[in-house]
Amino acid sequence: MSEHISSSETVATLKLLLIGSSGTGKSCLLARFVDGNFPDDSSATIGVDFKVKVIENEGKKYKLTIWDTAGQERFRTLTSSYYRGAQGVILVYDVSNRDSFNDLQIWLTELDTYCSSKEVVRMIVGNKVDKESSREVSKQEGQEFARKLQTLFVECSAKTKFGVQQAFDELVQQIIDTPSLWQKQATTNVRIQSNTNDVSQEYSGCSC
Numbered sequence: 001m002s003e004h005i006s007s008s009e010t011v012a013t014l015k016l017l018l019i020g021s022s023g024t025g026k027s028c029l030l031a032r033f034v035d036g037n038f039p040d041d042s043s044a045t046i047g048v049d050f051k052v053k054v055i056e057n058e059g060k061k062y063k064l065t066i067w068d069t070a071g072q073e074r075f076r077t078l079t080s081s082y083y084r085g086a087q088g089v090i091l092v093y094d095v096s097n098r099d100s101f102n103d104l105q106i107w108l109t110e111l112d113t114y115c116s117s118k119e120v121v122r123m124i125v126g127n128k129v130d131k132e133s134s135r136e137v138s139k140q141e142g143q144e145f146a147r148k149l150q151t152l153f154v155e156c157s158a159k160t161k162f163g164v165q166q167a168f169d170e171l172v173q174q175i176i177d178t179p180s181l182w183q184k185q186a187t188t189n190v191r192i193q194s195n196t197n198d199v200s201q202e203y204s205g206c207s208c
């Protein structure tokens with residue numbers, strides 16, 4: 001999957017969502033994937049933020065809008081709107097923090113509450129594999145958990161960039177391979193107020 005930023009028409013706008021406990025590295029993963037860097041000082045997300053990236057897959061362009069949500073409960077508002085129209089959801093935990101792995105159950109419950117569509121592609125991502133010496137969750141354990149839930153699974157490091165491209169590539173590929181997710185649904189107009197952006201976006205997304 002290669003990346004091109006051009007003004008030519010995109011085939012579809014895909015909405016991806018990053019959820020997971022505070023400090024797992026969601027904002028850093030987003031910065032690494034979209035901007036190609038690792039922020040020196042990543043402060044807690046307040047509400048929701050998002051970035052846009054245009055990618056090319058088999059000669060067709062897709063616009064990804066990737067929403068980065070706050071892990072801290074007190075900074076989460078209008079939660080249902082985060083999920084509306086999403087075609088892919090990435091649940092992030094920190095491999096060096098077992099609590100963040102245990103918290104996945106809570107995030108999965110929220111996901112089921114606000115996004116009941118079975119088609120929405122789910123991926124579990126174990127971030128911070130560069131912290132191998134303080135690892136608390138083995139790769140096998142993460143894989144097994146994802147296998148039981150029938151979700152995609154990737155380990156990565158936003159810091160070293162290991163696995164980050166792979167994670168987004170696999171998620172997007174599965175969405176593209178499920179045309180019913182992005183081809184037929186009614187277009188929804190969503191007005192987004194985030195801490196860095198205020199734009200109107202159109203999504204051909206699912207109805208969850």
Ligand SMILES: Nc1nc2c(ncn2[C@@H]2O[C@H](COP(=O)(O)OP(=O)(O)OP(=O)(O)O)[C@@H](O)[C@H]2O)c(=O)[nH]1
Nearest residue numbers: 022023024025026027028042045071128157158159
């Ligand atoms: N070692 C290491 N540290 C990371 C990695 N990714 C993020 N961090 C650090 O983890 C901390 C939290 O990162 P954020 O990206 O702000 O976490 P978040 O999940 O967006 O947190 P909230 O916005 O509160 O939900 C920061 O100090 C980052 O520098 C990684 O891959 N490796």
